[in-house]
Amino acid sequence: MDTVRQLLVSFPFILFSILLPLVGLYWLLVLLRLAPVELFEKDSLRDDHLASALVAQGFAGVPTTVALSWLIVLAASMTLAVELLVLRWLSLGLFIIPIGVVLLWASFALASPIAESLCRQMGPWFHRHQARRSLLGKCVKVTQAASAGQAGVAVLTDDPSCEVRLLGKHGRLLNAGEHRVLVKYLPKEDAFRSVSQDTYLETRTRLRQLRGKSRSKSKSAGTLAPH
Numbered sequence: 001m002d003t004v005r006q007l008l009v010s011f012p013f014i015l016f017s018i019l020l021p022l023v024g025l026y027w028l029l030v031l032l033r034l035a036p037v038e039l040f041e042k043d044s045l046r047d048d049h050l051a052s053a054l055v056a057q058g059f060a061g062v063p064t065t066v067a068l069s070w071l072i073v074l075a076a077s078m079t080l081a082v083e084l085l086v087l088r089w090l091s092l093g094l095f096i097i098p099i100g101v102v103l104l105w106a107s108f109a110l111a112s113p114i115a116e117s118l119c120r121q122m123g124p125w126f127h128r129h130q131a132r133r134s135l136l137g138k139c140v141k142v143t144q145a146a147s148a149g150q151a152g153v154a155v156l157t158d159d160p161s162c163e164v165r166l167l168g169k170h171g172r173l174l175n176a177g178e179h180r181v182l183v184k185y186l187p188k189e190d191a192f193r194s195v196s197q198d199t200y201l202e203t204r205t206r207l208r209q210l211r212g213k214s215r216s217k218s219k220s221a222g223t224l225a226p227h
Contacts, residue, residue, distance in 0.1 A: 012100030013083050016076035023069050030065075037126075040064040041133035044184040051136070058116050060137030061123035061158075070118050074111035079103060120158075127162035133185050139197060140164060140182060146174040151191050154180065165191035 008017045029035035040050045041064060051064045059067040082103055092099060126134060139157045146152030151165040152174040164182065167189060168174055180194035 007080075007083060007088070010083065010088075011096055012104050013076075013079055015104065016072065016079060019072050020076055023072055026065065027069070037065060038063045038131055038133050041136070043133065043187065045136050046183070051133075055137035057112065059119055061134060061156075062119040062126050063131055063134045066122065066126070067115060067119050070115035071108060071111050074114055075104070075107040078107040078110060082107075124159050124161070127156065127159055132187075132190070135162075135164065135192070136182050136185060138182050140166070140180050140194065142166065142174050142176050142178040142180060145176045151189070154194075165189070166194055167191045 007013060026035060026039075030037055042049055042051055045052045045055060054064055054067050087096070087099075087103075135156070140154035141157050142152055142154045143163075144153035146166060146168050151167050154164055154166050154174075156162045156164070157179065166174055166180065167186065174180070174194075179197050181197055181200040182192045182194050183200065184193035186192065
């Protein structure tokens, strides 16, 4: 018991000693219908928020809470394995802090592709259970062209059994066979706004470039600022 107690309060695993009970409590509340599954989802990918960031990392199609839960559980398992096999046998002193930080980063980095694969397999289940906002970022193929005053119909390219309604903006009519990316959910109409795949990818690339430039400018300003 002493060994388990020491492990639970040791760095870096103490982070997961806090996060794992929170994850378990959250899913208990979901089962009791006291908390929503789409807790962090927004109606649009336009603004920077947690769901938007995860979609950009490839976690589209499942609620953000599912992606985060898998990331935490998998990263905790990897961290625990390293703690048991290596760190607990070493006397590192204060060096445990930088080593622990690197271990946390590596655990989440290694957990990310595995979590993404698991989320991709779970996606169809959430599609059937009407987790609509978590569909943002998914690619669809238009199967029924939109007409004036009537929404078009599309299916997910990786789950043709899931149909969504698409509304064009400013009279823009969608054509059958087009491939689009869902970017905004309209709850009242239970429909989506979408953009072409090329536009979506170009926008993402442009945003990453702008963020990179803004960070570079901030660093330069900090370096040149008088002290």
